[in-house]
Amino acid sequence: MPALLKGIYALGFNRPSKIQATALPMILADPPQNLIAQSQSGTGKTAAFVLAMLSRVDAMKRYPQCICLSPTFELALQTGEVIEQMGKFCDGVDVVYAIRGNRPFKGSRIEAQIIVGTPGTVMDWCFKLKLIDVENIKVFVLDEADVMIGLQGHSDHSVRVKRAMPSHCQMLLFSATFEETVWCFAERIVPDPNIIKLKKEELTLTNIRQFYDFCENKEAKYKALSNMYGTITIAQAIIFCQTRRTANWLSQEMTSDGHVVALLSGELTVTERADIIQRFRDGKEKVLITTNVCARGIDVEQVSIVVNFDLPMTTEGLTDYETYLHRIGRTGRFGKKGVAINLVEKCFMHMLRDLEEHFGTKILRLDTGDIDEMERLCD
Numbered sequence: 312m313p314a315l316l317k318g319i320y321a322l323g324f325n326r327p328s329k330i331q332a333t334a335l336p337m338i339l340a341d342p343p344q345n346l347i348a349q350s351q352s353g354t355g356k357t358a359a360f361v362l363a364m365l366s367r368v369d370a371m372k373r374y375p376q377c378i379c380l381s382p383t384f385e386l387a388l389q390t391g392e393v394i395e396q397m398g399k400f401c402d403g404v405d406v407v408y409a410i411r412g413n414r415p416f417k418g419s420r421i422e423a424q425i426i427v428g429t430p431g432t433v434m435d436w437c438f439k440l441k442l443i444d445v446e447n448i449k450v451f452v453l454d455e456a457d458v459m460i461g462l463q464g465h466s467d468h469s470v471r472v473k474r475a476m477p478s479h480c481q482m483l484l485f486s487a488t489f490e491e492t493v494w495c496f497a498e499r500i501v502p503d504p505n506i507i508k509l510k511k512e513e514l515t516l517t518n519i520r521q522f523y524d525f526c527e528n529k530e531a532k533y534k535a536l537s538n539m540y541g542t543i544t545i546a547q548a549i550i551f552c553q554t555r556r557t558a559n560w561l562s563q564e565m566t567s568d569g570h571v572v573a574l575l576s577g578e579l580t581v582t583e584r585a586d587i588i589q590r591f592r593d594g595k596e597k598v599l600i601t602t603n604v605c606a607r608g609i610d611v612e613q614v615s616i617v618v619n620f621d622l623p624m625t626t627e628g629l630t631d632y633e634t635y636l637h638r639i640g641r642t643g644r645f646g647k648k649g650v651a652i653n654l655v656e657k658c659f660m661h662m663l664r665d666l667e668e669h670f671g672t673k674i675l676r677l678d679t680g681d682i683d684e685m686e687r688l689c690d
C-alpha cells in the first residue's frame with residue numbers, strides 16, 4: 312500500500328522497533344491472526360496497531376471497519392491523531408472519536424471506517440444509540456489491554472463491545488504491563504492468539520534512570536520539587552500525585568511561588584483536559600502536574616523527567632507496580648534518555664524496596680538540593 316507507506320515515512324519512521332518487527336508480520340498476515348502483545352512503554356505499539364487498522368480498511372466502503380478502545384479521553388484523541396497522520400495519504404479513510412462530549416447527530420449512522428474511543432461511549436454508540444453497525448468490523452484493538460479488561464467498569468464495557476464483534480474479526484491486545492490474572496483472562500477471551508510476552512527482568516527500560524530522594528513530609532517533598540524546578544524545566548516534566556487533592560494543592564503552592572505549571576486531573580471538563588494537554592505538547596507549560604489519569608500512553612517526546620510526588624498505590628494500599636512502570640514510561644520515549652525521580656517519605660520507603668525487588672533494579676539516592684548534581688543528571 313504505497314499511500315500508507317508514504318504516511319509512515321512522513322512520520323519519520325524509517326526503521327521498525329523490536330515490537331513492530333515482531334508483531335507486524337503476525338498482524339498483517341492473511342488470513343488475519345489475533346495477537347496479545349506486551350512491550351515496554353514508548354516502543355511503538357500504537358504505530359503497530361494503527362498500521363494494522365489502516366492496512367485492512369477499504370476506503371471505498373462507507374461504514375465502520377475498525378474499532379480501537381482506549382482507557383482515557385486523552386489517549387483516544389492521541390491515537391486518533393496517529394491514525395489521521397499515518398493515514399493522511401489514504402484517500403477516503405476517516406476516523407471518528409467516540410468520546411464523551413463528542414456526540415454525533417442523533418440517529419445518524421457512522422460512516423467513518425475507523426472508530427477510536429473510550430469503552431463506555433463506544434458501548435453506548437453501539438447498543439444504546441445504535442450509531443455503529445458492528446457487522447463489518449474487521450479489526451478490534453484494545454490499547455492498554457490490561458486495564459481495559461482488568462479494571463472494573465472498563466472491563467464490563469470493553470468485554471461487551473468485544474462480544475458483539477463478528478467471529479472473523481481480528482483481535483489485537485496491547486499493553487506494556489499485564490498482571491498474570493489479567494493475562495490469563497486475555498487468553499481466554501481472544502481466540503487462538505499469537506503471544507508476545509516480556510520476561511519480568513525486561514520490563515524496566517535501561518534508558519530511564521531511576522532515583523529517589525528521602526523527604527520528611529509533604530512540605531519537604533514540595534521543597535525538593537521547588538529546588539528542582541529550574542532543572543526540570545530545561546526540558547519538560549510530568550509530576551504524578553496519588554490524589555486529585557494533592558495535585559490541586561501542589562499546583563496552587565507552585566503557582567503561588569511564581570512557578571508556571573499546568574494541572575490535569577479527572578475533574579475537569581473534557582475540553583479543558585484536551586486544551587491543557589495540547590498546551591503541554593506545544594511546550595507552553597513545561598511542568599504538568601497530574602494524577603494517574605495521565606499515567607498511561609500519553610506521548611510527549613520532550614518529557615525528560617518524571618517525578619513521583621507520591622509513589623503509586625493500589626486501592627488496597629499496596630505498591631502499584633504496573634502504574635509505576637506506566638508513569639515512568641512517560642519519559643524515555645522510543646529509546647530516548649529519561650529520568651524518574653521518586654520523592655519518598657519514611658513510611659513509604661518499603662514501597663521503594665518493593666519496586667526495586669519486583670523489577671530487579673536499583674533506585675539510587677539523589678540529593679535533589681544539589682543543583683550541580685541535578686544538572687548533570689538532566690544533561
Ligand SMILES: Nc1ncnc2c1ncn2[C@@H]1O[C@H](COP(=O)(O)OP(=O)(O)OP(=O)(O)O)[C@@H](O)[C@H]1O
Pocket residue numbers: 323324325326327328331350351352353354355356357358359486487607608609610612640644645
Ligand atoms: N518506527 C518508528 N521510528 C521512529 N519513531 C517511532 C517509530 N514507531 C513509533 N515511533 C515514535 O515513538 C514514540 C512512542 O511510540 P508509541 O506512543 O506508539 O509507544 P507505545 O509503545 O504505544 O507506548 P505506551 O506503552 O506508553 O503507550 C512516538 O512518539 C512515536 O511517534
